[in-house]
Amino acid sequence: MILNEQSIAEIREKMVKYPRRKSAILPALTVAYRQIGHLNEDLYGEISKIIEIPVVEIAEAASFYTMFPKHPVGKYLIQVCHNISCALLGADGLVRYLEKKLEIRKGETTPDNLFTLITVECLGSCSTAPMMQINDRYYENLTREKVDTILDELRKQA
Ligand code: FES
The missing domain is CATH 3.40.30.10 (Glutaredoxin)
Structure with a gap:
């Protein structure tokens, strides 16, 4: 796992706020981005398992937003x-x-x-x-x- 326990717990907390799991995709991506500093396919897979949404939907959402870099970036x-x-x-x-x-x-x-x-x-x-x-x-x-x-x-x- 790339996501640490704190991030996983944070994603689960955010899921409670959204009756539709799909709505938790962006908050979950934000948590992952804040921990790692960028997003990647492995993270999409982990988020997919946590919020039980197909990985392709996670990747689609991530690819739409430039605020989530898809490769390592500077501080x-x-x-x-x-x-x-x-x-x-x-x-x-x-x-x-x-x-x-x-x-x-x-x-x-x-x-x-x-x-x-x-x-x-x-x-x-x-x-x-x-x-x-x-x-x-x-x-x-x-x-x-x-x-x-x-x-x-x-x-x-x-
Ligand atoms: S054109 Fe809208 S913020 Fe730059």
Whole structure:
């Protein structure tokens, strides 16, 4: 088993909240992601057994959401929205700036395993574009100066 006892217990607790087992898929994936840092086929199988839903349905749900990386990522997963509002307000330039600053290309992780940079579709914060999500937190109305401050802070916390 990849999931530890705490995660399994947490998934079982969440299942009680949902009369339809299928509704527990996303909470279960979230628990697994928080423990492991990414998702994979083995985890889908384990979740499938716990919540008694076919593994294909677990995999389908996981594949739909970019918030669940499917391979190991850095401590900080930087997800830059590149959808219409963010694109119009400079998301592409922001991605290029992050690539230059982190010395990686989109989709890559820094050699110190601290940052992974990806682009994602709309994160529902269009009125504060351009924006990005790093792990669970939104960073909005971004400028290059704000990006510098954010990365400096995260490096200090690492
Ligand atoms: S377009 Fe970027 S948050 Fe909606």
